[in-house]
Amino acid sequence: MKQSLFTMEHARQLTADTYELVLSGDTSAITAPGQFVNIQLPGKFLRRPISICNWTKDALLLLVRVVGEGTHDLVRCVPGTELDVLSGLGNGFDLAKGGAHPILLGGGIGIAPLYGLAQRMLEAGIAPTVGLGFRSGGDAFYLEEFGKLGCRLMVATEDGSLGTKGFVTDLARHVPECGYAFVCGPTPMLKAVHGLPQLTGGQFSFEARMGCGFGACMGCSVPTGNGYKRVCKDGPILYKEEIVW
Template sequence: MRQCTFILERRRVKQLTHDTWELVLMALNSQDAAAVNAPGQFVNIALPGKFLRRPISVCDWGKYHLTLLVKEAGEGTKELVRLPPETELDVLAGLGNGFDFAPETMGPAPVLVGGGIGIAPLYGLAKRMLENGQSPRAVLGFRSKADSFYLEEFTALGLPLTVATEDGSLGTKGFVTDVLKELPDCYVLACGPTPMLKAVHGLPNVTGGQFSFEARMACGFGACVGCTIQMADGPKRVCKDGPVFRKEEILW
């Protein structure tokens, strides 16, 4: 974990859907952006006038920037996406374990499974797997076409992409599980709402995988145990022991 200062550049704030935004945070030095060291990690952002920081998954990062996808879920996130131009942000970066995408962990056919704002860390994960010479495919789910985002960016990475929408306005009608259940046995790397994670976890052809959880947090670095959930071998902190957990250890 590192305490970093990032500048939120107004011209790089992009509204993706009615409630989802892309933010690009610029680092003042390369060590700050380098504090992120695995896809699936998150940052915890201090906001003016709010006591608790807001934990946000890292979508992508480079030498001097972080890209975050933020869904307006409450007061804090609503404020974050509307901060004045060139706001300096106090950010704790490099939090959480992130996905383990070593080829020997996953076998030959890894599938990235995302729902809604949960697709954010899968973008950075897909990018790094492709750079690594791995061949993941992605199955992304949204409520409707109007709620979908980042599909061009995923497509530009050059991986097989299947989209599902609940109302059928884009891609397959239904949930990501409707797409997944037609695939041969696979290892998944999943992030999305808990009911989606649970449904994916329960599919008979999902033979293994990693699932990224979200929780309300106070500290984000393991001290307050506010985000603890029960796992097969005892209580685990989503922030420090996770947010990514292996299929075998998850209890629902």
């Protein structure tokens, strides 16, 4: 974990409530896709945890969905705004455990960490299939960016306005050869994917309300087959075999 100042460089609205942010700063504490940052906002007591979409040695890419005052203020920061950021938090996805042809499944804003994950898999010679789910075509974002990576991409929407009508689980059933999944999204989606009979293993990114973000307060603890684990410190990535619902 590293505390440092990041500078807002760019903000772009992607959908009615989703934004792309680019912050410049020291990203040396970030070691794996799936980690997150915790951002201090003026006038807010608690920091806001945000999944890392991607990063370079001196820049951070975030995808943020506005859900309250904190994220509302964050996406409206003007270029040049300095933000106090804790970076390199949590564990990350382990690329080596997924084999040569894993499937990456994301729902809504949960697609964010899968972008950096897919890029690093391709750089490592791994060929992932990516399945993304949204409520409707109007809620979809980052499809062009995933497409440019060159991985196999499938899309599902609940209303059928874009791609397959249904959920990411429906996409996964069409790819039975992918037995290992990397998953990020809302809890009902994680549970549904966890129950897919084709999966021999997987890594699931969990969300939880956090106090500190680095394991001190225990407020984000969840039960697992190996006892309680802190989403912020022992997660956010949990393995399929240890998850209990």
